[in-house]
Amino acid sequence: MVLRHGNVQNYEENGLDFDSDVKLDTDQEHTDVDDQENQLTPISQRRVGLMEKHELANQKYCVSHENSSSAVKQNQETCLVIETPVIQSRVHDPVPNHQLTVGQQFLDVHSCRRALRDAAIANHFELKTIKSDKTRFVAKCASEGCPWRIHAAKLPDVPSFTIRTLPNEHNCVGITHLGHQQASVQWIADTIERSLKENPHYKPKEILEEIHQAHGIALSYKQAWRAKERIMAAVHDSFVEEFHLLPWYCHQIGRTNPGSVAVVYGNPVDRSFERLFVSFKASIYGFLNACCPLIALDEMVLKGKYHGTLLLATGFDGEGAVFPFAFAVVDDESNGEWMWFLSELHNLLEANIVNMPKLTILSDRQKSIIDGIEVHFPSAFHGLCVHHLIVDFSKEFDNTILANLLWEAAFALTAIEFEQKITLIEELSEDAARWIRRIDPHLWASAYFEGKRLGHLTADIVQSLGTMILEASGLPIIQMMENIRRQLMMWFNERSETSSQWTGILVPPAERQVSVAIEHAHTHQVLKVDDAEFKVISAEGSHIVNICSRHCSCCRWQLCGLPCAHAAAALLSCRQNVSRFAESCFTVANYRKAYSQTIHPIPDKALWRELSVGLDNAGYNSAELVIKPPKSLWPPAAKPGKKATVYRSFGPHETGCALQPLPSDWTF
Ligand SMILES: [Zn+2]
Numbered sequence: 001m002v003l004r005h006g007n008v009q010n011y012e013e014n015g016l017d018f019d020s021d022v023k024l025d026t027d028q029e030h031t032d033v034d035d036q037e038n039q040l041t042p043i044s045q046r047r048v049g050l051m052e053k054h055e056l057a058n059q060k061y062c063v064s065h066e067n068s069s070s071a072v073k074q075n076q077e078t079c080l081v082i083e084t085p086v087i088q089s090r091v092h093d094p095v096p097n098h099q100l101t102v103g104q105q106f107l108d109v110h111s112c113r114r115a116l117r118d119a120a121i122a123n124h125f126e127l128k129t130i131k132s133d134k135t136r137f138v139a140k141c142a143s144e145g146c147p148w149r150i151h152a153a154k155l156p157d158v159p160s161f162t163i164r165t166l167p168n169e170h171n172c173v174g175i176t177h178l179g180h181q182q183a184s185v186q187w188i189a190d191t192i193e194r195s196l197k198e199n200p201h202y203k204p205k206e207i208l209e210e211i212h213q214a215h216g217i218a219l220s221y222k223q224a225w226r227a228k229e230r231i232m233a234a235v236h237d238s239f240v241e242e243f244h245l246l247p248w249y250c251h252q253i254g255r256t257n258p259g260s261v262a263v264v265y266g267n268p269v270d271r272s273f274e275r276l277f278v279s280f281k282a283s284i285y286g287f288l289n290a291c292c293p294l295i296a297l298d299e300m301v302l303k304g305k306y307h308g309t310l311l312l313a314t315g316f317d318g319e320g321a322v323f324p325f326a327f328a329v330v331d332d333e334s335n336g337e338w339m340w341f342l343s344e345l346h347n348l349l350e351a352n353i354v355n356m357p358k359l360t361i362l363s364d365r366q367k368s369i370i371d372g373i374e375v376h377f378p379s380a381f382h383g384l385c386v387h388h389l390i391v392d393f394s395k396e397f398d399n400t401i402l403a404n405l406l407w408e409a410a411f412a413l414t415a416i417e418f419e420q421k422i423t424l425i426e427e428l429s430e431d432a433a434r435w436i437r438r439i440d441p442h443l444w445a446s447a448y449f450e451g452k453r454l455g456h457l458t459a460d461i462v463q464s465l466g467t468m469i470l471e472a473s474g475l476p477i478i479q480m481m482e483n484i485r486r487q488l489m490m491w492f493n494e495r496s497e498t499s500s501q502w503t504g505i506l507v508p509p510a511e512r513q514v515s516v517a518i519e520h521a522h523t524h525q526v527l528k529v530d531d532a533e534f535k536v537i538s539a540e541g542s543h544i545v546n547i548c549s550r551h552c553s554c555c556r557w558q559l560c561g562l563p564c565a566h567a568a569a570a571l572l573s574c575r576q577n578v579s580r581f582a583e584s585c586f587t588v589a590n591y592r593k594a595y596s597q598t599i600h601p602i603p604d605k606a607l608w609r610e611l612s613v614g615l616d617n618a619g620y621n622s623a624e625l626v627i628k629p630p631k632s633l634w635p636p637a638a639k640p641g642k643k644a645t646v647y648r649s650f651g652p653h654e655t656g657c658a659l660q661p662l663p664s665d666w667t668f
């Protein structure tokens with residue numbers, strides 16, 4: 001024990017501190033020493049000796065996790081039968097990316113040390129420092145008698161280091177225990193950083209497994225736990241820092257994407273973050289000029305260190321894909337978030353279009369959304385998301401047949417068909433039918449709904465956005481918004497490129513539907529009533545079609561936006577191109593228009609201050625630029641000041657500059 005402790009000290013005294021990039025307090029230095037002890041202690045030396053023989057013979061070995069000797073049964077001199085669970089499996093193959101060669105250069109001493117550390121771990125040997133100072137270091141393989149050495153030195157006048165000599169190959173068998181001297185807490189932290197950022201709930205036990213699987217190193221629980229703590233502390237710092245940076249981020253959005261809206265609001269009393277609203281000009285343009293006037297609203301609780309909520313508004317493109325165009329992050333403690341979001345949304349649309357279209361808005365049944373729509377979009381048709389409705393319904397009536405009938409009722413095109421479905425539900429459960437009848441069908445059933453949903457009955461945006469939004473939701477606020485922005489940028493590029501290949505009038509799925517309608521239309525008989533009206537007779541019955549009002553008595557045309565078979569028959573009878581009678585949002589021209597504008601990248605945050613030069617001479621109030629993290633991220637001892645007024649917004653306008661003056665002494 002003492003000897004091992006001494007070994008670690010030796011590393012540090014010699015300056016070959018593999019954690020030297022991280023400032024540790026005294027306690028942490030001690031805990032790192034403890035770490036080294038922990039990683040060396042679990043497996044007895046005697047068993048290591050046995051395994052060594054085995055390794056020599058087979059180039060790999062396995063060891064039981066249990067310390068009990070009954071787990072290891074020796075069978076003849078060189079053969080070990082190991083019982084499960086197996087925790088160790090090492091192959092003494094060098095990893096190509098971690099090869100060290102003479103002349104190899106490193107940016108500075110830190111990257112040189114990191115490379116050596118990683119090479120030692122990847123190639124399963126340990127390093128022992130011989131000499132280490134500002135201009136050179138010499139290390140050897142820690143295996144007794146192994147001639148492998150490395151000599152690295154600083155290049156003159158630059159901080160770069162280079163490998164000078166690597167005279168001998170290893171003749172050792174590599175390390176003969178389950179830990180690794182260079183597998184420090186910082187190394188573990190570097191290794192698992194990504195996994196942990198993607199999933200902050202990653203457990204130390206999972207860290208142990210990941211490290212073991214990838215590197216064959218058995219860590220102690222304590223080491224894994226410390227590594228997690230170290231990363232979480234850094235993550236916490238970024239969560240806090242990014243709230244401070246929000247005013248500058250908003251400014252950059254306006255600067256790089258003119259006409260976009262990016263507004264951040266702080267609490268007027270303690271300056272803590274309350275709300276952020278972001279909408280990119282390219283998306284606003286696409287929604288207002290090329291999508292149908294249908295908005296779906298959804299929300300998602302954030303997963304990261306900060307438990308706020310992400311609110312989203314999306315349209316749909318001609319292929320039915322979600323077209324997100326407005327995002328907000330709200331603090332859990334702020335009230336009336338939907339009322340505020342809908343007000344921002346209203347202002348955004350109004351500022352970008354002369355005549356507000358007659359909108360249809362889909363959402364769940366939250367009262368705050370219903371109230372917000374009534375206040376800010378009084379003339380819009382509000383539809384309930386049928387998926388949310390069925391989830392609520394299934395909580396009361398856990399029956400798949402009933403749930404399916406409810407879906408069918410929602411999709412039924414006529415009142416008669418709708419009533420038939422409800423009657424079927426009633427036959428199975430009167431309570432279920434009563435539950436459904438309490439909700440006005442004008443809010444959800446296709447047969448009664450008065451707005452234009454074009455086949456979209458749900459508002460599950462979060463689900464449609466899938467992993468993109470899930471991954472983003474665990475990140476600090478600006479990284480999250482940037483992930484979303486990058487994804488939008490990619491979609492815009494990909495989709496505009498894909499659509500450039502299309503040659504039809506309608507987007508492919510709509511084109512296919514129209515083809516099917518035309519196929520059926522050939523079996524229908526058409527009787528002309530006048531220039532607009534036709535009676536279409538099919539095997540199922542007859543329907544009245546009006547090609548001027550784009551209406552068929554089967555209701556499909558007006559509800560789905562694409563001509564039904566009856567409409568197709570009527571249109572073909574007067575030599576019209578059926579595709580030209582689809583809603584404009586299904587056309588290739590509109591699809592291209594939806595993705596025609598560019599979402600521009602935001603420069604690195606290191607440049608934000610420099611890029612904001614000129615704004616600081618305009619006499620802006622510095623307090624308005626201060627956004628503190630939400631209270632959930634404040635350290636327990638923090639006492640919020642009460643004097644400063646904290647409120648900040650960068651409004652929508654063509655130049656994207658802040659509307660309010662900036663201070664001359666602002667900092668971030
Ligand atoms: Zn060696």
Ligand SMILES: [Zn+2]
Nearest residue numbers: 552554564566
């Ligand atoms: Zn029809």
